[in-house]
Amino acid sequence: MPMVDAAGKPVVRRLGVKCPKLCRGAGWNPRHGTWYFQYDHADAAGARVVVSFGSLATRVEAEDQLAAVQRLLGIADELGDDPRAVAELRVQIAARVRADHKAGLGLPEFEAMRRAVLTGAPVTEHLTVxxxxxxxxxxxxxxxxxxxxxxxxxxxxxxxxxxxxxxxxxxxxxxxxxxxxxxxxxxxxxxxxxxxxxxxxxxxxxxxxxxxxxxxxxxxxxxxxxxxxxxxxxxxxxxxxxxxxxxxxxxxxxxxxxxxxxxxxAEIGSGRSPKGLVWTPERVAYWQATGNKPSPVMVWTAEQTCQFLDRAARHEWYALYLLVACTGLRRGEACGLRWIDVDLDARMISPTKQRVQNGWEVLETDLKSDASERDVGLADQVAEALRAQRDWQQDARERARSAWVETGLVFTTADGEGLHPAKVTAQFKQLAREAGLPPVRLHDLRHGAASLALAAGVDLKVVSDMLGHSGTAITRDIYTSVYDELKHAAAAAIAAAINGARATAAPPKPSRRTATTLDTAG
Known part of the structure; x- marks a missing residue:
């Protein structure tokens, strides 16, 4: 009959080894009860360390766990000869062992614990990722x-x-x-x-x-x-x-x-950036029918770029968009371009600063890398647009008078303040929609500049330098979309080589079997 308390509720108490169901004949009953161990040690310094685990299936498992705990606590002996320091560290290791067991993490790894002790890292708590x-x-x-x-x-x-x-x-x-x-x-x-x-x-x-x-x-x-x-x-x-x-x-x-x-x-694949695709008529029709872009990176053709620039020519930021389309400057580089970095007589710019966003705040910083500090040549059309931009800015300075803010930037608002990069992007999208063009990012004008340069036969190294890349592999693998004319030129070059070889080679002599067949047919 089970024991009950004064309220009539059953009293639950641990019987331990006295439980009659634990024994079967001369040995332990493997189907009843679980094993636990307890490590209880008090050292000479008076520090007591107690570690006990239960719910272990076998005696062997309990003995293995006990040995592992003793090995972990033994790490404290490597600290030195100071008994108090050793005792304190042993208490800390025991606390860590109990905490990990309670959290379901199992015992701490021996080498990780030993490394934490020797390097002075916290022992009683985990440093999480x-x-x-x-x-x-x-x-x-x-x-x-x-x-x-x-x-x-x-x-x-x-x-x-x-x-x-x-x-x-x-x-x-x-x-x-x-x-x-x-x-x-x-x-x-x-x-x-x-x-x-x-x-x-x-x-x-x-x-x-x-x-x-x-x-x-x-x-x-x-x-x-x-x-x-x-x-x-x-x-x-x-x-x-x-x-x-x-x-x-x-x-x-x-x-x-x-x-x-x-x-x-960890294996997660190659992680290559998506290849840019050109907005061909078929891809434009697909986008118009579904609203989906064939690729995250889409590039306008030369004709589409001209269509955009014709619409942008009526906007005050036309010179900025033309500069990006013709030189492949990054948005931040164009917004951060200063007049001291422009030589219109030599038709050359040398960007040294960029305007970037931190949230909505705009900061002027150095360029992305050492390779980004380069000299970029300008076409006559771009140089003329920058001269017109300089004239517009001078007129704006005279109109603003004392309200003018002298920033030294090439592209500014009517009072001389620098342009917000996000607003430049938003205006670009608006002009593209007004021009009836399929969507591209402002950054894709950079892709287009690289691809158009390659299509025109410009050397890959020259294009890489223009974009400010550290090597041609980046230019080739990420920022270039090969236009059909390049593919046609490659196919024509192969065919020309084959035809040239055929013209110089001696005609093959017909075999006897071929000649007999021809005679029979005749």
Whole structure:
């Protein structure tokens, strides 16, 4: 009969080895009860260390766990001969062992614990991946504003949500692989949702144009029910994300916080940036019918670029857009161009500064890299446009009088202030729509400049220098879209070589079998 208390409730108490069901004959009953161990030690300094684990299936497992705990606590003896320091460290290791066991992490790894003790790292708590990434980013003071903003976005948006709570010394390849698998799935879902939104929006506009109010309401409701538009994390972005994580873990390896850079071992694909495609009539028709761009990077043809510039010629920022289209300058470089970096007589510019965004704030910084500081030649048309820009600015200075702000910039507002890069992009999109052109990014004018230069036969090294790249591989693999005329020229060159070889070679003699066949046919 079970024991009960005064309220009549059963009293539960641990019977331990006295439980009658634990024994079966002369041995232990393997089907009843679990094993536990307890380590209880009081040293000469009076510090008591108690560690006990339960719910172990076998006696062997309990003995193995006890031996592992004793080995971990023995790390304290490597500290030195000070009994108090050794006793304090042993207490800390025991606290860490109990905390990890309670959190379901198992026992701390021996080498990781030993490394923490020898390097003076905190023993009683884990340094998580999120804490390390945050500390690492704060310590990189030499980063440019744009690079820091990109790293901070990667840490905040992807790395911390997926990996932030994992102890740094417990991070494994499987964790990194699982993160990238999840990000890829999220990207695919975002792509599908964006396509559905474009289709619903196209149906809504078509219904409104046709006067079908019922279809318009139906398409409008369908659009409202879909999730908001999201920019998917493409393969190239995931590759850069892995590079950022690998760099942070390399620094952790250098400080002996981890022994293996698991990010370097994770397989996530090549991560190549999408190739630029030219807006051919077929691709324009596809975009008009579906609202979807064939590629994230699209490039105008020479005729389409002229169409845009004809529309932009009536805008005060025409010289800026012409400069970007003809030289491949980055947006920040064009907005940050100063008159002291322009030599109109020599038709040359040498950009040294850029205007970049930090949120909505605009900062003037040095260029992206050493290779970005280059001399760029100007066509006569571009030089004339810059002369007109200089004249316009002088007139604006006279009209503004004391309100004029002297910044020394080539492209300014009517009172001399520098242009906001986001507004330059927004105006570019507006002018492109007014010109009836398929959409491209302002940065894609840079792609177009490189591709048009190659199509005109300009050497790849010259194009690479013009764009400010550190090597021609970047220019060839990322920033060039090969126009059909280049492909036709290559095909014609191969055919010409074959025809030339055929003309110089002696005609083959017909074989006897061929001659007999011809005679029979005759």
């Amino acid at each position: 999120g804490q390390w990434l945050t500390e690492r980013l704060a310590g990189k003071t030499a980063l440019s504003v744009s690079t820091r903003r990109m790293y901070a976005s990667q840490v905040r948006t992807y790395l911390i949500p997926h990996l932030g709570r994992i102890p740094l010394d417990r991070l494994r390849v499987a964790h990194v692989t699982a993160m990238f698998d999840a990000i890829a799935q999220e990207a695919a879902a975002a792509e599908a949702n964006n396509v559905a939104r474009r289709e619903a929006d196209a149906a809504r506009k078509a219904a409104w144009a046709s006067g079908d109010r019922a279809a318009w309401r139906q398409a409008k409701d369908r659009l409202a029910a879909l999730p908001a538009f999201r920019l998917p994390c493409h393969a190239a972005t995931r590759f850069r994300l892995r590079s950022a994580l690998r760099s942070a873990l390399s620094a952790a390896c250098a400080q002996q916080l981890v022994t293996i850079n698991v990010a370097a071992l």
